[in-house]
Amino acid sequence: MKITIVYDNETSRKDLTPDWGFACLVEAHGRTVLFDTGANGAILLDNMKGLNINPESIELIVISHAHHDHTGGLSDFLRKNSKVSLYIPSSYSIPPDSAREVIVVKKPMEICEGIFSTGELQGFEQVPYGDEIEQSLVINTDRGQVVIAGCSHPGVKNILEAASMHGRIRALIGGFHGFSEFDLLKGIDIVCATHCTQFKAKIKSLYPDTYIEGGAGLIIDI
Ligand SMILES: [Zn+2]
Numbered sequence: 202m203k204i205t206i207v208y209d210n211e212t213s214r215k216d217l218t219p220d221w222g223f224a225c226l227v228e229a230h231g232r233t234v235l236f237d238t239g240a241n242g243a244i245l246l247d248n249m250k251g252l253n254i255n256p257e258s259i260e261l262i263v264i265s266h267a268h269h270d271h272t273g274g275l276s277d278f279l280r281k282n283s284k285v286s287l288y289i290p291s292s293y294s295i296p297p298d299s300a301r302e303v304i305v306v307k308k309p310m311e312i313c314e315g316i317f318s319t320g321e322l323q324g325f326e327q328v329p330y331g332d333e334i335e336q337s338l339v340i341n342t343d344r345g346q347v348v349i350a351g352c353s354h355p356g357v358k359n360i361l362e363a364a365s366m367h368g369r370i371r372a373l374i375g376g377f378h379g380f381s382e383f384d385l386l387k388g389i390d391i392v393c394a395t396h397c398t399q400f401k402a403k404i405k406s407l408y409p410d411t412y413i414e415g416g417a418g419l420i421i422d423i
């Protein structure tokens with residue numbers, strides 16, 4: 202399987218634009234899935250072009266949560282390709298005719314063979330704000346589960362626990378926000394802390410062998 206970060210706060214490539222937000226393309230189990238859409242449609246589509254990603258090749262879109270830095274590029278994308286199945290959390294709303302089908306996700310579910318949503322999760326410690334209720338993506342591989350998170354507002358711990366119902370966690374990729382329970386990353390083969398992660402440097406120093414630097418243009422082939 203292959204994961205390509207399309208939209209991120211940083212990039213090491215001069216031909217791609219960095220911007221606060223997150224989107225990545227997942228190619229796995231014969232399917233092509235866009236997870237989140239960044240904040241700005243023009244940047245999303247331009248970065249896709251730079252990465253040779255044809256928007257029409259995308260069949261499924263999964264939106265992690267209702268924050269603009271994850272949803273802002275969606276309407277421009279749908280103008281290019283509306284023949285997608287769109288999986289949104291119930292805290293985000295979009296007219297049902299915006300895509301080929303719009304699926305509102307609440308409970309954990311199988312999106313397609315080998316690709317799952319954790320379902321909507323929310324943090325237990327903070328006051329739950331509707332727009333911080335979030336779903337994460339779990340992709341099945343031979344050597345464990347690959348987990349992709351938008352901002353991890355529900356907490357990395359909750360996300361990893363929910364994903365564990367599918368088996369051992371092999372990789373964790375995405376925005377970890379203020380996550381600081383660093384011991385939870387022990388035993389994970391690949392950690393790519395990007396987007397809004399506050400303690401990137403700390404995570405990198407604790408897990409130098411498994412840490413991968415994020416950024417738009419990063420391709421993880423696993
Ligand atoms: Zn975010």
Ligand SMILES: [Zn+2]
Nearest residue numbers: 266268352354
């Ligand atoms: Zn957020």
